[in-house]
Amino acid sequence: MKRVPGLDGLRAVSILLVLCGHLDGTLGFYNNPAFWGHLGDIANLGVRVFFVISGYIITFLLLRETEKTGTISLKEFYFRRTIRIFPASYCFILFIALAYLFGVFQLNRGDLLHAVTYTMNFFPDRSWWVGHLWSLSVEEQFYLLWPATLLLLGTRKGLKAALAVILLAPLVRLGTAYFWVSQVPSIGNSFPTIADPIATGCLLAGYKDELLARPWFRKMIDSRLFFLVPLAAWALNFKPGGRIRWLILETLINLLIGLCVCRATVHTKDWAGRLLNSAPFVFVGVLSYSLYLWQQLFLNRDSAAWPSRFPQNLLLAFCAALLCHYVIEKPFLRLREARHVVPASAPAVFGEAAVKAAGKTVQPVAESLRAPS
Numbered sequence: 001m002k003r004v005p006g007l008d009g010l011r012a013v014s015i016l017l018v019l020c021g022h023l024d025g026t027l028g029f030y031n032n033p034a035f036w037g038h039l040g041d042i043a044n045l046g047v048r049v050f051f052v053i054s055g056y057i058i059t060f061l062l063l064r065e066t067e068k069t070g071t072i073s074l075k076e077f078y079f080r081r082t083i084r085i086f087p088a089s090y091c092f093i094l095f096i097a098l099a100y101l102f103g104v105f106q107l108n109r110g111d112l113l114h115a116v117t118y119t120m121n122f123f124p125d126r127s128w129w130v131g132h133l134w135s136l137s138v139e140e141q142f143y144l145l146w147p148a149t150l151l152l153l154g155t156r157k158g159l160k161a162a163l164a165v166i167l168l169a170p171l172v173r174l175g176t177a178y179f180w181v182s183q184v185p186s187i188g189n190s191f192p193t194i195a196d197p198i199a200t201g202c203l204l205a206g207y208k209d210e211l212l213a214r215p216w217f218r219k220m221i222d223s224r225l226f227f228l229v230p231l232a233a234w235a236l237n238f239k240p241g242g243r244i245r246w247l248i249l250e251t252l253i254n255l256l257i258g259l260c261v262c263r264a265t266v267h268t269k270d271w272a273g274r275l276l277n278s279a280p281f282v283f284v285g286v287l288s289y290s291l292y293l294w295q296q297l298f299l300n301r302d303s304a305a306w307p308s309r310f311p312q313n314l315l316l317a318f319c320a321a322l323l324c325h326y327v328i329e330k331p332f333l334r335l336r337e338a339r340h341v342v343p344a345s346a347p348a349v350f351g352e353a354a355v356k357a358a359g360k361t362v363q364p365v366a367e368s369l370r371a372p373s
Contacts, residue, residue, distance in 0.1 A: 003282070004057060004060075004265060005264075005265060005268040005273070005277055006261075006263075006264030006265050006267075006268055006273060006276045006277060007053055007056075007057065007261070007264060007265065007285070008276075008277075008281065008282045008285030008286055009264065009275065009276025009277055009278070009281040009282060009285055010049060010053055010260070010261065010264050010276060010285070011050065011053060011284075011285035011286075011288045012276075012280075012281040012282070012283075012284035012285040012288065013046070013049060013276075013281075014046045014047070014049040014050040014053070014288065015046065015050075015284065015285075015287075015288040015291050015292060016046070016284065017042045017043060017045055017046025017049065018042075018043045018046040018047065018292065018295070019291075019295060019299065019314070019317070020039075020042055020043070021041065021042045021043025021044070021046065022043055022295060022296075022299035022301075023299055023310060023313075023314065024301065025301030026299055026300065026301050026308060026309065026310050026313055027304060027308065027309045027310065028309045028310035028311065029310035039238075040234070040237040040238040040239075040240075041237060041240070042234075042237070044188070044237070045233070045234065045237045045253070047135050048197050048250075048253060048254065048257060049257050049260075050135075050288075051135075051138070051139075051194070051197035051198045051201065052197050052198070052200050052201040052204075052254060052257045052258055052261055053201060053261060054139060054142070054198060054201060055142070055146075055162075055197070055198035055199060055200060055201025055202040055203075055204075055205070056201035056202070056204050056205045056258075056261050057201075057205075058142075058143070058146065058147075058201075058202075059146070059150075059162075059201065059202040059205035059206060060205040062077070062146075062147055062150055063150075063155060063205060063206065066150070066155060071151065072147055072150060072151045074147055074148060074151065077143075077147045078143075078147075079336075080336055081143050083332050083333070083335060083336040084332070084333070084336065085136070085139075085140065085143075087328050087329070087332045088289060088290060088293060088324055088328050088329050088332075089133075089136060089293060090116070091324065091328050092293045092294065092324070093112065093115045093116055093130070096112070096115070096129055096130060097112055099129075100112075105129060106127065107127050107129060107130070108125055108126060108127045110123055110125065110126075111123075111126055111127050111129075111130050112130075114126065114130075114133075114137075115130045115133050118133075118136065118137040118140040118141070119137055120133040120134045120136070120137045121134040121135070121137040121138050121141075121186075121189045121190055121191060121194070122137075122186065122189075122190055122191075124185045124186055124189070128296065128300055128302065129296060129297065130296075131296070132292070132295075132296045134189050136292075138189075138191055138194055138195075138198075141191045142191075142195070142198050146198075146202065149161055155206065158206075159202070159203060159206040159207070162199040162202040162203045162206070163199070163203055165195050165196055165199035166196045166199050166200060166203065166251065166254070169192065169193060169194075169195055169196035169199075169251075170196070170246060170247045170248070170250065170251055171247075172192045172193055173187050173188075173193045173246035173247070173250075174243060174246055174247050176193065177243060177246065187241065187246060188241065188246075193246075196250070196251065196254055197250075197253075197254040197257070200254040200255060200257070200258045201258065201261065203258075204258045204261060204262060208262060211262070212262075212266070220259070221259070221262060221263050221266060221267070222267075226259075226263060227272075229256050229259050229260060229263075230256070230260050232256055233252075233253050233256035233257055233260070236249050236252055236253050236256070237249075237253060264276055286325075287318075287321050287322065287325055289325075289329065290320075290321035290322070290324035290325040290328075290329060291317065291318065291321035293321075293324065294317055294320035294321050294324060295317040295321070297316075297317075297320070298313040298314070298316045298317045298320075299313055299314070299317060300313075
């Protein structure tokens with residue numbers, strides 16, 4: 001399958017941030033509270049990176065489909081997403097259910113129901129073993145709503161709806177903190193309070209051409225000082241959840257990540273581009289969905305069991321991910337690709353026109369469908 005240059009590398013960055021955040025506190029790992037405290041909640045930052053990527057790539061594909069066919073086939077979209085997400089996730093959930101039945105570990109009441117219905121993000125009383133599925137639930141809810149929104153409203157109004165989400169989500173978070181105190185634990189998990197990073201990616205996909213055609217934006221993307229952008233996102237992430245973060249900082253972090261996504265798809269030949277497109281980063285990015293699913297079993301800071309100790313916990317997580325990827329993911333992906341063969345004469349890709357208008361050239365961007373990390 002053809003890939004979007006740079007995005008697999010960013011997925012690798014995303015899942016590596018999650019892994020480092022979950023390794024903190026596990027036995028045998030470098031557990032220095034002062035050190036990790038200065039890094040902030042990097043696991044949450046990693047999830048936020050993937051949300052922006054997801055919004056970008058899904059919107060990119062939907063807009064390209066609209067350009068080619070004049071419409072969006074919801075049936076085909078949901079088929080592709082079902083084949084991509086369900087087999088691996090339900091295999092993981094089945095394993096968890098069997099482990100629970102045999103007394104390997106305990107689950108909270110409601111864990112399995114919310115896991116199989118992709119509503120874990122509305123269930124704060126979740127156990128560790130399935131707790132990470134909250135972000136997959138957010139993704140599934142996005143897949144359910146966004147294509148239908150674009151189809152019903154059209155591209156222009158649909159992108160305005162994405163902008164409205166970016167503007168309203170901070171107010172929803174702040175309003176929840178003031179007027180619905182019992183739901184404060186759901187802030188950053190429930191879809192209305194975490195939809196804005198995905199909407200940021202959606203908006204970037206819709207307006208990337210126009211932005212790249214503007215000299216000031218292109219100058220910023222091309223700047224040698226661009227490394228300050230991801231550093232700023234990381235620095236803003238230091239502050240824990242609170243009113244300032246919910247109202248302002250998270251929006252700024254999303255925008256900075258969006259700039260990083262834009263640059264990664266444009267600059268593929270500089271040192272950062274070569275790193276993101278290097279074989280190790282691409283491989284980890286391709287493996288990110290399976291790694292996201294299975295790392296939770298081994299990176300458990302509350303367990304003293306041998307599989308949860310570093311470094312074997314990280315090794316076991318990668319082994320489980322490899323098994324899931326090659327035994328479950330790839331066969332179903334081949335099934336999907338056999339049904340949707342991309343013709344060799346596919347038209348020029350979304351975003352290339354603006355780059356040429358700015359007097360630059362980049363490698364063509366092609367289809368990439370990867371699940372949350």
